[in-house]
Amino acid sequence: MSDDPRKTDKSSFPDPVYKETVLKPLFDGAKAHHVEGFRAIDRAHLVMLSETGILSDEQAAAIAKALIEIDRxxxxxxxxxxxxVEDFFFLIEKELKARLGPDLAGRLHTARSRNDIDHTLLKLALKERIDVLLDKAQALLEALMEAAEREKETLIVAYTHGQPAQPTTFGHYLSAVIEVLTRDIERVHEARKIxxxxxxxxxxxxTSGFPINRARVAELLGFSAPLENSYGCIAAVDYATATYGALELMFLHLGRPIQDLQFWTSFEVGQVYVPNALVQISSIMPQKRNPVPIEHLRHxxxxxxxxxxxxLDVMHNTPFTDMNDSEGETQAMGYQAFKSGYRVLDLLAAVVSQIRIDPARxxxxIRRSCITVTELADSLVRREGLSFREGHEIAAAAARAVxxxxxxxxxxxxxAFAEAFANxxxxxxxxxxxxxxxxxxPDYFVAVRTRFGGPAAEPLGSALAGYREKARGFATRARENAERQAEAARRLQEEFTALTERS
Incomplete structure (x- = not known):
């Protein structure tokens, strides 16, 4: 019979392998991403403990001064x-104990846990990254709208199934990209609300038996409100899944017009001209103009x-409780999505602003593909009283002959048309x-397509006006978020500084 392992265990924390594989990376991640968040949470929580009387003025002032010393x-x-120490949180507590003693230093942690601290840290870090992403997405939206306005009459070949289909305008194509992007931006804004x-x-x-004021801490940290259910505060990760779900869709959708640009800039198609500033020359084939930035956009x-x-995959089938799967290193991995996403948004805005359509190509x-015959078939219905199928067959015969x-x-x-008609x-x-x-x-083809959503001047102009209105709404929301966050930071600094003056 083996001995009781609890009695024979002579090991001490941390195990060296655990230290190197888990604790050190977590500590380094906190250093890289969450220092300002820790500082804000400590200060906001301290202000609230003082305002509610959980800590006396003298206690709060001493802790506030110690936190300032630690920063210094x-x-x-x-x-x-x-x-x-186990992690960054305990490092701060260790520094407080060195300055204040264990009793007073430990009072800062009254009515809180690493559970609610961790999720608050992650939300603060996500909000900051979401706001940068939204700013860059807004810049791309503006670049697309400017290009669509500039190119609203510029003819292009529209493709279906990889083959020339119908003429439209580059502005009409870009407007479709704009519509998807506005929906994606809206999804990110909605994720930010969560x-x-x-x-x-x-x-x-x-929660706690202490008379804490959750709304006050939320206000000082720049949140719109406290999340209500306390179990959900530490168990629900929909704030992360909503965010990364919105990112996943945004960059899936952006990848599709990027793929079109790759195709349209090929030598065989060539309807998009990429300026020299965005072209690399082959190291061995001097005739080549490689639009390499588009490849980088794609990958x-x-x-x-x-x-x-x-x-999303990491969080799939995890328990509905506080757990490491959704925290620490997982979130640090997610931040890499923002980093590469920023690069896509910046580069795509630059590319969209500079590319032009080659009208000769x-x-x-258009001439080689006979893509205007759809309108010929339509016109036969309107002008000659034929059925569309009959008009379609006549138009097809004319196109085949040409x-x-x-x-x-x-x-x-x-x-060929007249002969097919007579036959x-x-x-x-x-x-x-x-x-x-x-x-x-092709000009007539576009001009008569005046229905809602079409490429003709009137519906396209109306659409562009609507997109500009949406863009202004996004800009207003982003500005209001930034102003509220800045005001919260100002108020927190003011209230925290006031604590040091009460002793």
Whole structure:
């Protein structure tokens, strides 16, 4: 029979392997990401303990002065994890004990836990990153709107299934990208609202018997309100999943027009011209113009998507309780999604602002592909009283004849059209050669598509005005968030400083 391991255990914390593989990386992560958050939480909690009378003026003042001394004396950037204390939180408590003694130093931790502290730290760090992301997404949105306005009459070939389909304008295409981006920005704003609820005061699980003021701590930390259910404060991770779910979708969606840019800049298509500032030349083939930034956009968008998805995967099937899976190193991994996402948003805004459409290549591609014949079929319905299917067959016959001899539909297709019309209907068409050329021109194709959401001037202009209004709304929300956070920081500093003057 073996001895009771509790009686024979001679080991001491921390195990050296555990120290190197877990505790040190966690300590380094806290140093890198959460120092300011720790400082703000300590100060806001201390102000609240003083205001509620849980601590006396003398006690609060002494702790406040000690916290100032720690900020002055401890260079966090030079700290190395030794294992003397478990983590960054206990390092601050150790420094407080050295200055105040264990009794007074320990009073700062009244009515709180590492559980509510940890989730508050993570939310503070996420809010900061979300706000940067939203700022950069707003800049991309502005660049897209400016480009769409500039290119609202610029013809391009629109593709379906990788093949030329119909003419539209670059402004119309960019407007579709804008619409998706506005929905993605809205999702991030909604995720931020979930992040913007303070867990402080939940303590370990069930709040506290002390008369704490959770709303006051939330206010001082710049949160919109406290998160209500205390169990949810330490167990719910929907603030993280909402955030990374929104990131995952944003960069999945951005990857699709990036892929189009890659295709459209190919030598064979060539309808997008990338300026020299964004082109790299081959080291061996001097004739090549490689739009390498678009490749970087593609893989960085994929990296961001993958990192965001990984956050959701890590939290899948975890228990509904406080647990390390959603904290510490997992969150640090998620921050990498923001870093690569920032690069995508900045670079894509620069690319969108500088690329231009090559009208000669667009004209050539339209001519070779006969993509205006859809309107010819439509016009036969309206002008000749045919069914769409009959008009479609006549238009197809004309297109096949022109493509077979590699000629231009507008200039060379009338005879084939007239013949196909007569064969199908048994009569001559009322459409003459001049009218035929107009009906199959790309400008006419776009101009008559005046329905809601179409590329013609009126619906596209109305759409662009709506996007600008949405963009202004996003900017207002971002400004209000920034102002509230700045005001909270100012108020916290003022109240904390006042504590030091009460002894």
């Amino acid at each position: 004396d401890v260079d966090v950037s030079k700290l190395a994890y030794t294992g003397e 992040v913007d609820l303070s867990p402080m005061g939940a303590a370990a699980i069930t 960085l968008a994929s990296q961001t998507f993958g990192r965001a998805r990984a956050m 667009v004209e050539t591609n 493509v077979a001899v590699d000629r231009d539909l507008a200039a060379d297709g009338y005879a 199908a209907t048994g009569r001559a068409t009322a459409i003459d050669e001049v009218m035929f050329a107009e009906l199959v021109s």
